[in-house]
Amino acid sequence: MNENWVLKEDEAVELLALLITSARIQLDEPAHYGPLRLLTASERLSGMILERASGKSRDFLQANVERIPELHMRMSDVDAYAAGLDALCREVAECLLRHSSLEEKT
Amino acid sequence: MSDAVLNNIRSRRVVREMSDAPVSREQLETILEAARWAPSGGNLRPIRYIVIEDAETRRLIRLVAPGMFQHAPALILLCLNEEVMIEHSLPPSDRALLIDIGTAAQTIMLAAHGIGLASGPVTSYSKEAVRVILNLPDSYSPEMFICIGHKAESTRRGMKAWKKITWRDLTHWERFPPP
Numbered sequence: 098m099n100e101n102w103v104l105k106e107d108e109a110v111e112l113l114a115l116l117i118t119s120a121r122i123q124l125d126e127p128a129h130y131g132p133l134r135l136l137t138a139s140e141r142l143s144g145m146i147l148e149r150a151s152g153k154s155r156d157f158l159q160a161n162v163e164r165i166p167e168l169h170m171r172m173s174d175v176d177a178y179a180a181g182l183d184a185l186c187r188e189v190a191e192c193l194l195r196h197s198s199l200e201e202k203t
Numbered sequence: 204m205s206d207a208v209l210n211n212i213r214s215r216r217v218v219r220e221m222s223d224a225p226v227s228r229e230q231l232e233t234i235l236e237a238a239r240w241a242p243s244g245g246n247l248r249p250i251r252y253i254v255i256e257d258a259e260t261r262r263l264i265r266l267v268a269p270g271m272f273q274h275a276p277a278l279i280l281l282c283l284n285e286e287v288m289i290e291h292s293l294p295p296s297d298r299a300l301l302i303d304i305g306t307a308a309q310t311i312m313l314a315a316h317g318i319g320l321a322s323g324p325v326t327s328y329s330k331e332a333v334r335v336i337l338n339l340p341d342s343y344s345p346e347m348f349i350c351i352g353h354k355a356e357s358t359r360r361g362m363k364a365w366k367k368i369t370w371r372d373l374t375h376w377e378r379f380p381p382p
Protein backbone atom coordinates (compact mmCIF):
# COMPACT_ATOMS: atom_id res chain seq x y z
CA MET A 98 0.00 0.00 0.00
CA ASN A 99 1.11 3.55 -0.65
CA GLU A 100 -0.70 6.52 0.89
CA ASN A 101 1.35 9.32 -0.70
CA TRP A 102 -0.47 12.59 -1.48
CA VAL A 103 0.25 13.15 -5.15
CA LEU A 104 -2.37 15.66 -6.35
CA LYS A 105 -2.63 19.36 -5.44
CA GLU A 106 -6.01 21.08 -5.09
CA ASP A 107 -5.40 23.27 -8.18
CA GLU A 108 -4.53 20.18 -10.20
CA ALA A 109 -7.61 18.32 -9.01
CA VAL A 110 -9.84 21.24 -10.02
CA GLU A 111 -8.20 21.30 -13.46
CA LEU A 112 -8.92 17.63 -13.86
CA LEU A 113 -12.53 18.16 -12.78
CA ALA A 114 -12.87 20.90 -15.41
CA LEU A 115 -11.67 18.49 -18.08
CA LEU A 116 -14.00 15.69 -16.95
CA ILE A 117 -17.10 17.86 -16.58
CA THR A 118 -16.65 19.76 -19.85
CA SER A 119 -15.89 16.46 -21.62
CA ALA A 120 -19.18 15.05 -20.35
CA ARG A 121 -21.05 18.02 -21.81
CA ILE A 122 -19.39 18.14 -25.21
CA GLN A 123 -19.73 14.39 -25.63
CA LEU A 124 -23.50 14.91 -26.04
CA ASP A 125 -22.81 16.73 -29.31
CA GLU A 126 -19.89 14.67 -30.59
CA PRO A 127 -19.40 11.24 -32.20
CA ALA A 128 -19.45 8.33 -29.74
CA HIS A 129 -15.86 7.36 -30.55
CA TYR A 130 -14.67 10.67 -29.05
CA GLY A 131 -15.62 9.33 -25.60
CA PRO A 132 -12.47 7.19 -25.23
CA LEU A 133 -10.39 10.11 -26.54
CA ARG A 134 -11.61 12.36 -23.73
CA LEU A 135 -11.00 9.72 -21.07
CA LEU A 136 -7.51 9.16 -22.44
CA THR A 137 -6.81 12.90 -22.43
CA ALA A 138 -7.86 12.99 -18.76
CA SER A 139 -5.64 9.97 -18.05
CA GLU A 140 -2.68 11.63 -19.74
CA ARG A 141 -3.18 14.89 -17.80
CA LEU A 142 -3.59 13.08 -14.47
CA SER A 143 -0.48 11.00 -15.16
CA GLY A 144 1.50 14.19 -15.89
CA MET A 145 0.20 15.93 -12.77
CA ILE A 146 1.16 13.20 -10.32
CA LEU A 147 4.31 11.89 -12.02
CA GLU A 148 6.83 13.87 -9.96
CA ARG A 149 5.31 12.97 -6.61
CA ALA A 150 4.46 9.35 -7.36
CA SER A 151 6.41 6.44 -5.92
CA GLY A 152 8.53 4.03 -7.91
CA LYS A 153 5.55 1.67 -8.03
CA SER A 154 3.75 3.89 -10.55
CA ARG A 155 6.33 6.24 -12.01
CA ASP A 156 7.28 4.25 -15.11
CA PHE A 157 3.65 3.57 -15.90
CA LEU A 158 2.76 7.26 -15.52
CA GLN A 159 5.73 8.37 -17.62
CA ALA A 160 4.72 5.93 -20.36
CA ASN A 161 1.17 7.29 -20.30
CA VAL A 162 2.37 10.84 -20.84
CA GLU A 163 4.42 9.71 -23.82
CA ARG A 164 2.13 7.15 -25.44
CA ILE A 165 -1.40 8.41 -24.98
CA PRO A 166 -1.08 11.43 -27.34
CA GLU A 167 0.19 9.08 -30.04
CA LEU A 168 -2.46 6.49 -29.32
CA HIS A 169 -5.51 8.69 -29.57
CA MET A 170 -4.44 10.16 -32.90
CA ARG A 171 -4.71 6.62 -34.28
CA MET A 172 -8.34 6.03 -33.36
CA SER A 173 -9.34 5.56 -37.01
CA ASP A 174 -7.34 2.30 -37.07
CA VAL A 175 -9.82 0.49 -34.84
CA ASP A 176 -7.81 -2.72 -34.37
CA ALA A 177 -4.56 -0.92 -33.54
CA TYR A 178 -6.46 1.45 -31.24
CA ALA A 179 -8.08 -1.46 -29.38
CA ALA A 180 -4.69 -3.22 -29.12
CA GLY A 181 -3.10 -0.05 -27.74
CA LEU A 182 -5.90 0.32 -25.18
CA ASP A 183 -5.60 -3.37 -24.24
CA ALA A 184 -1.88 -2.86 -23.60
CA LEU A 185 -2.70 0.12 -21.36
CA CYS A 186 -5.28 -1.98 -19.50
CA ARG A 187 -2.69 -4.70 -18.84
CA GLU A 188 -0.22 -2.11 -17.56
CA VAL A 189 -2.74 -0.42 -15.31
CA ALA A 190 -3.60 -3.85 -13.86
CA GLU A 191 0.10 -4.51 -13.21
CA CYS A 192 0.37 -1.09 -11.56
CA LEU A 193 -2.67 -1.92 -9.40
CA LEU A 194 -1.02 -5.15 -8.33
CA ARG A 195 2.17 -3.31 -7.34
CA HIS A 196 -0.01 -1.08 -5.14
CA SER A 197 -2.05 -3.89 -3.64
CA SER A 198 -1.46 -6.17 -0.70
CA LEU A 199 -1.80 -9.17 -3.06
CA GLU A 200 1.59 -8.43 -4.56
CA GLU A 201 3.17 -7.75 -1.16
CA LYS A 202 2.21 -11.25 0.02
CA THR A 203 3.90 -13.02 -2.89
CA MET B 204 -4.28 30.23 -61.58
CA SER B 205 -1.75 31.02 -58.89
CA ASP B 206 0.42 28.13 -57.74
CA ALA B 207 1.16 30.02 -54.53
CA VAL B 208 -2.50 29.89 -53.53
CA LEU B 209 -2.89 26.22 -54.41
CA ASN B 210 0.31 25.30 -52.59
CA ASN B 211 -0.84 27.19 -49.53
CA ILE B 212 -4.16 25.31 -49.57
CA ARG B 213 -2.51 21.91 -50.04
CA SER B 214 0.25 22.29 -47.48
CA ARG B 215 -1.77 23.65 -44.55
CA ARG B 216 -2.22 21.04 -41.80
CA VAL B 217 -3.77 21.31 -38.36
CA VAL B 218 -0.97 21.72 -35.82
CA ARG B 219 -1.64 20.30 -32.36
CA GLU B 220 1.75 20.97 -30.77
CA MET B 221 3.04 24.52 -30.74
CA SER B 222 6.24 26.07 -29.39
CA ASP B 223 6.41 28.97 -26.90
CA ALA B 224 7.47 31.41 -29.62
CA PRO B 225 5.14 34.42 -29.57
CA VAL B 226 2.94 35.69 -32.37
CA SER B 227 3.21 39.43 -32.97
CA ARG B 228 0.31 41.86 -32.87
CA GLU B 229 1.10 42.73 -36.49
CA GLN B 230 0.80 39.08 -37.54
CA LEU B 231 -2.55 38.78 -35.76
CA GLU B 232 -3.79 41.95 -37.44
CA THR B 233 -2.75 40.59 -40.85
CA ILE B 234 -4.78 37.43 -40.16
CA LEU B 235 -7.82 39.35 -38.91
CA GLU B 236 -7.71 41.66 -41.90
CA ALA B 237 -7.69 38.60 -44.19
CA ALA B 238 -10.73 37.18 -42.33
CA ARG B 239 -12.61 40.35 -43.17
CA TRP B 240 -12.43 39.28 -46.84
CA ALA B 241 -14.03 35.88 -46.28
CA PRO B 242 -17.38 35.50 -48.06
CA SER B 243 -20.42 36.08 -45.84
CA GLY B 244 -24.07 35.10 -46.52
CA GLY B 245 -25.97 38.26 -47.57
CA ASN B 246 -22.75 40.14 -46.76
CA LEU B 247 -24.21 40.45 -43.25
CA ARG B 248 -20.94 39.83 -41.34
CA PRO B 249 -22.42 38.18 -38.23
CA ILE B 250 -19.01 37.12 -36.83
CA ARG B 251 -17.10 38.96 -34.13
CA TYR B 252 -13.50 37.94 -33.42
CA ILE B 253 -12.12 37.86 -29.90
CA VAL B 254 -8.34 37.65 -29.65
CA ILE B 255 -6.84 36.19 -26.49
CA GLU B 256 -3.14 36.64 -25.81
CA ASP B 257 -3.15 36.79 -21.99
CA ALA B 258 -1.43 33.66 -20.67
CA GLU B 259 -3.70 32.99 -17.70
CA THR B 260 -6.87 33.46 -19.76
CA ARG B 261 -5.49 31.03 -22.36
CA ARG B 262 -4.67 28.53 -19.64
CA LEU B 263 -8.22 28.64 -18.26
CA ILE B 264 -9.76 28.33 -21.73
CA ARG B 265 -7.67 25.25 -22.41
CA LEU B 266 -8.92 23.67 -19.18
CA VAL B 267 -12.52 23.81 -20.41
CA ALA B 268 -11.61 22.83 -23.97
CA PRO B 269 -10.88 19.09 -24.07
CA GLY B 270 -10.29 19.34 -27.84
CA MET B 271 -7.57 21.96 -27.46
CA PHE B 272 -4.33 20.00 -27.41
CA GLN B 273 -2.15 22.99 -28.32
CA HIS B 274 -0.57 25.45 -25.90
CA ALA B 275 -1.02 28.25 -28.41
CA PRO B 276 0.39 31.76 -27.82
CA ALA B 277 -2.74 33.32 -29.33
CA LEU B 278 -6.36 32.28 -29.69
CA ILE B 279 -8.94 33.76 -32.00
CA LEU B 280 -12.51 33.00 -30.95
CA LEU B 281 -15.13 33.26 -33.68
CA CYS B 282 -18.45 34.36 -32.19
CA LEU B 283 -21.82 34.83 -33.85
CA ASN B 284 -23.32 38.14 -32.84
CA GLU B 285 -27.02 37.74 -32.16
CA GLU B 286 -27.64 41.46 -32.56
CA VAL B 287 -26.81 41.13 -36.28
CA MET B 288 -29.25 38.20 -36.52
CA ILE B 289 -32.03 40.20 -34.85
CA GLU B 290 -31.33 43.25 -36.99
CA HIS B 291 -31.71 41.19 -40.17
CA SER B 292 -34.44 38.81 -38.87
CA LEU B 293 -32.18 35.77 -39.23
CA PRO B 294 -33.24 32.79 -37.09
CA PRO B 295 -30.27 31.39 -35.08
CA SER B 296 -30.87 28.09 -36.92
CA ASP B 297 -30.07 29.70 -40.29
CA ARG B 298 -27.36 27.46 -41.75
CA ALA B 299 -25.67 30.40 -43.46
CA LEU B 300 -24.42 31.49 -40.04
CA LEU B 301 -22.31 28.37 -39.52
CA ILE B 302 -21.19 28.47 -43.14
CA ASP B 303 -19.90 31.98 -42.41
CA ILE B 304 -17.91 30.53 -39.52
CA GLY B 305 -16.46 27.97 -41.94
CA THR B 306 -15.41 30.47 -44.60
CA ALA B 307 -13.86 32.74 -41.96
CA ALA B 308 -12.08 29.87 -40.22
CA GLN B 309 -10.49 28.58 -43.40
CA THR B 310 -9.50 32.10 -44.43
CA ILE B 311 -7.83 32.60 -41.03
CA MET B 312 -5.96 29.28 -41.22
CA LEU B 313 -4.76 29.89 -44.78
CA ALA B 314 -3.72 33.46 -43.95
CA ALA B 315 -1.78 32.20 -40.91
CA HIS B 316 -0.11 29.54 -43.05
CA GLY B 317 0.67 32.17 -45.67
CA ILE B 318 2.70 34.21 -43.16
CA GLY B 319 4.49 31.16 -41.80
CA LEU B 320 2.32 30.48 -38.74
CA ALA B 321 0.66 27.27 -37.61
CA SER B 322 -3.02 27.00 -36.74
CA GLY B 323 -5.60 24.57 -35.41
CA PRO B 324 -9.38 24.88 -35.14
CA VAL B 325 -11.15 23.74 -31.95
CA THR B 326 -14.88 23.25 -31.46
CA SER B 327 -14.64 20.75 -28.58
CA TYR B 328 -15.12 23.02 -25.57
CA SER B 329 -17.91 23.98 -23.22
CA LYS B 330 -19.59 27.11 -24.57
CA GLU B 331 -21.01 27.94 -21.17
CA ALA B 332 -17.64 27.67 -19.42
CA VAL B 333 -16.02 29.82 -22.13
CA ARG B 334 -18.81 32.36 -21.68
CA VAL B 335 -18.04 32.61 -17.96
CA ILE B 336 -14.25 32.82 -18.37
CA LEU B 337 -14.41 35.54 -21.04
CA ASN B 338 -17.37 37.49 -19.58
CA LEU B 339 -18.97 37.19 -23.02
CA PRO B 340 -21.93 39.47 -23.70
CA ASP B 341 -25.19 37.46 -23.89
CA SER B 342 -25.51 38.29 -27.59
CA TYR B 343 -22.22 36.53 -28.44
CA SER B 344 -22.29 32.82 -29.21
CA PRO B 345 -18.77 31.31 -29.13
CA GLU B 346 -18.59 29.00 -32.19
CA MET B 347 -14.96 28.12 -32.82
CA PHE B 348 -11.44 28.80 -31.57
CA ILE B 349 -8.53 29.01 -33.95
CA CYS B 350 -5.22 28.44 -32.16
CA ILE B 351 -2.40 30.45 -33.73
CA GLY B 352 1.30 29.85 -33.11
CA HIS B 353 4.43 28.17 -34.34
CA LYS B 354 4.79 24.47 -35.01
CA ALA B 355 6.83 22.74 -32.30
CA GLU B 356 10.04 20.96 -33.30
CA SER B 357 8.71 17.50 -32.49
CA THR B 358 5.02 17.53 -33.28
CA ARG B 359 2.57 14.72 -32.81
CA ARG B 360 1.40 13.26 -36.02
CA GLY B 361 -1.97 14.49 -37.27
CA MET B 362 -5.18 12.56 -36.84
CA LYS B 363 -4.83 9.47 -39.02
CA ALA B 364 -7.39 9.52 -41.85
CA TRP B 365 -10.29 7.06 -41.55
CA LYS B 366 -9.50 6.01 -45.08
CA LYS B 367 -7.46 7.36 -47.92
CA ILE B 368 -9.55 9.82 -49.90
CA THR B 369 -9.00 11.75 -53.08
CA TRP B 370 -11.11 14.56 -54.43
CA ARG B 371 -12.59 12.07 -56.88
CA ASP B 372 -14.08 10.05 -54.01
CA LEU B 373 -15.84 13.19 -52.86
CA THR B 374 -17.15 14.38 -56.20
CA HIS B 375 -20.09 13.43 -58.42
CA TRP B 376 -20.41 14.94 -61.90
CA GLU B 377 -23.75 16.02 -63.33
CA ARG B 378 -27.18 14.42 -62.76
CA PHE B 379 -27.70 11.17 -60.95
CA PRO B 380 -29.29 8.47 -63.11
CA PRO B 381 -33.09 8.35 -62.87
CA PRO B 382 -34.36 6.00 -60.13
Ligand SMILES: Cc1cc2nc3c(=O)[nH]c(=O)nc-3n(C[C@H](O)[C@H](O)[C@H](O)COP(=O)(O)O)c2cc1C
Pocket residue numbers: 215216217218219270271272323324325326327361362
Ligand atom coordinates in the same frame (compact mmCIF):
# COMPACT_ATOMS: atom_id res chain seq x y z
C1 LIG C 1 -15.63 22.06 -37.70
C2 LIG C 1 -14.27 21.55 -37.26
C3 LIG C 1 -14.03 21.31 -35.92
C4 LIG C 1 -12.77 20.84 -35.49
N1 LIG C 1 -12.55 20.68 -34.16
C5 LIG C 1 -11.33 20.26 -33.74
C6 LIG C 1 -11.04 20.16 -32.35
O1 LIG C 1 -11.87 20.47 -31.47
N2 LIG C 1 -9.81 19.73 -31.98
C7 LIG C 1 -8.85 19.39 -32.91
O2 LIG C 1 -7.75 19.01 -32.51
N3 LIG C 1 -9.10 19.48 -34.25
C8 LIG C 1 -10.30 19.92 -34.67
N4 LIG C 1 -10.55 20.05 -36.03
C9 LIG C 1 -9.48 19.71 -37.01
C10 LIG C 1 -9.74 18.42 -37.79
O3 LIG C 1 -9.59 17.29 -36.94
C11 LIG C 1 -8.75 18.37 -38.97
O4 LIG C 1 -9.05 19.42 -39.85
C12 LIG C 1 -8.80 17.05 -39.71
O5 LIG C 1 -8.36 16.00 -38.89
C13 LIG C 1 -7.95 17.08 -40.99
O6 LIG C 1 -6.63 17.50 -40.71
P1 LIG C 1 -5.93 18.63 -41.62
O7 LIG C 1 -6.79 19.86 -41.55
O8 LIG C 1 -4.58 18.83 -41.02
O9 LIG C 1 -5.86 18.09 -43.01
C14 LIG C 1 -11.77 20.56 -36.45
C15 LIG C 1 -12.02 20.82 -37.81
C16 LIG C 1 -13.25 21.33 -38.22
C17 LIG C 1 -13.48 21.64 -39.68
